[in-house]
Amino acid sequence: MAFEFRILLCRTKIYEAMRFNIKIQNLFLEFTCLLYIILFVYAAVSKLLDFENFQAQLGQSPLLSPFADFVSITVIVLELIIAVLLSVPRFRYFALCAAVALMSMFTTYIVIILHFSYFIPCSCGGILEKLGWKEHLIFNLAFLFLAIFAILLRSMNNRILIRLSLLVLGSVLVITGLFLFSEDIMQKENPFIRRFPQATAAKVGSIDLRNTSYYVAGTNKNKIYLANRLAPLQILEIDSNLKSKKKHTIQLDRENFNFKAVEIRINAPYFYVIDGTVPVIYRGLISHWKAKVMMEKQFYFSDIVFINDKQLAFRTQKPPTGENILGIANNYENPKIKYNPQVLQKQMEGIFDTDGTLQYSATLHKLIYTYYYRNQYIITKENLTVEHRANTIDTTTKAKLEVVKIKQSGDIKLAAPPYMVNRHTTVRGNLLFVNSLLRGKYEEIDVWKYASVVDVYDLSKQTYLLSFYVYDEEAGRMKNFFAGDSAMYILSGHYILKYGYGKRIQSKI
Structure with a gap:
């Protein structure tokens, strides 16, 4: 029991x-x-x-x-x-x-x-x-x-x-x-989605120019050179830290031209004074700012880049249609000019729809042409042989333009404000920087009210890398920029801004 x-x-x-x-x-x-x-x-x-x-x-x-x-x-x-x-x-x-x-x-x-x-x-x-x-x-x-x-x-x-x-x-x-x-x-198949990673670019300095007519003419080592559209022969030299300023006045050996659109380009050790409407090209050394006529009345041009001291590339209009066409000139003293009508591909009239920016990468020895009104950039050799046609990340494959022809004069004009895609470009090393005017998917509209966007592309791989914002300086929009070796210099209103590269950009240049 x-x-x-x-x-x-x-x-x-x-x-x-x-x-x-x-x-x-x-x-x-x-x-x-x-x-x-x-x-x-x-x-x-x-x-x-x-x-x-x-x-x-x-x-x-x-x-x-x-x-x-x-x-x-x-x-x-x-x-x-x-x-x-x-x-x-x-x-x-x-x-x-x-x-x-x-x-x-x-x-x-x-x-x-x-x-x-x-x-x-x-x-x-x-x-x-x-x-x-x-x-x-x-x-x-x-x-x-x-x-x-x-x-x-x-x-x-x-x-x-x-x-x-x-x-x-x-x-x-x-x-x-x-x-x-x-x-x-x-x-x-990018559906227009930008990426804004950290450590890309950030503002590290600024200086008040007290003038809104400046544009970046170029850089050289630790110096930035600004030209003035209202005083075409005046150069403002600023050190890369935006601390000191110095003014220069360019002296021309001849001034007997009917200038209409004078611009300055810096391609150290030279500077160039150009006017494609004359047409004339001066050249001088930045060490003394005295320029001599290098070429005159050889070809008209609406854009130009200086590849080296003996070669340049330019955009002009093909008679009688006025279509844009790219050309190169070798040997400035006795220039040999060559055109390649196959580089720019028209979608409409071949004038406005092929308009864009021309840049040169000294690192890659390539020319880069970016269309204003569609999502494409073209990479060519120095002889204008096309190597690649690549796309920017927006989805505008066809230019959205209203073009009319004036019967009385025969002129071709825009009937409405254009739908611009890529406004400004600059190239440094292996990278193409594009100031796009289009808001991407998932981007806040409020940010676009006080900032501009810069898209960065790898030219060697023809791929999109990343984007970053450039914020307005006292309500002044970004209107011009230039990529240096370690920083980007941006004109915003009457300020010049210095945006230092982060490791993600620095490692690619």
Whole structure:
């Protein structure tokens, strides 16, 4: 009798222990589900309240940029659905599995950001946005293991372990696949999404010129040279730190020309005084600012770059149509002029639709022509042989212009303000800098009210790299810029600004 009583007592204790364990398991399950409900509801509501910003942050992601529209909505919907299912005991197991999958994706995303990407703003919303990336990773891992442990407490066997392993592996592969495909889509089929990573370019100095008629003529070592449209032969020399200023007056050996559009170009050690309407080109040394006529009445030009001391490239108009055409001139004393009508491709009349900017990269020994009114730039050799036709990231493939021909005079004019795409360009080393006038996808319209954007392209790979904003200086818009070796010099209103390159640009020049 005593033996049977001891057996019964032992069974009772085992039963009570089992009940206690089940109670603890249920409490842990309830606690885990409650934490996840709070997390997902809070995160989803935070995203909804600031949805535009959340979507914009995803648009900046190196993993999710092309899928930002879909992902921004899907993540919020999934978080809310999982939160609802976790509150229903009948669906908690499946909801926890879904939470494991979603948290595995979030965790993989952060791991890729930390180890395989170079920038990304946080796009989780709410208080989690205050966490650093490593802290965010620890937070996600803690929640991930919490959900896995809750599932295993409910039922731990080989089948459950295999399911969880496949679930986590599948989630990792999904995010990894998005990362691999995203870059390919961004480079080949960019849906006009800009990226604004940190450490690109930032204002490091400025100086008040007290004059809005200056433009950047060029740079040389630690000096910037500004020319004045109202005083064409006046040069303002400023040191690269924007501390000291010095004025120069150019002396011409001859002035018997009917000047209409005098400009100055610096290509150290020379400076050039040009007027394509005469046409005439002077050249002199920046050491004494005295210029002699180098070429006159050889060809008219509307844009020109000096490749070296014996060669230049220019844009002119082809008679009798007036279509734009590029040419080169070798040997200034006895110039040999060559044209290539195949470089510029007309879409309409060949005048306005082929208008653009001409630049030269001394590093690559290439000429770069960027259209004003469509998303294309052309890279040619110094002899004007076309090597590449690449696209800027906007989607304007065809110029949007209203062109009319005046019957009485035969002149071709614009009937309405043009839809300009790429306004200013400058080249330094391997990079093309483009001041675009079009707002990209996910970009805040308020920023565009007081800032201009500069897009940066890798000329060697013909790919888009990144963008950065140039903020107005006392309400003065960026109107001209020039890329130096270590900084960009920008004219904004009556100020000249110095934007120092960050490591992301410096490493590419």
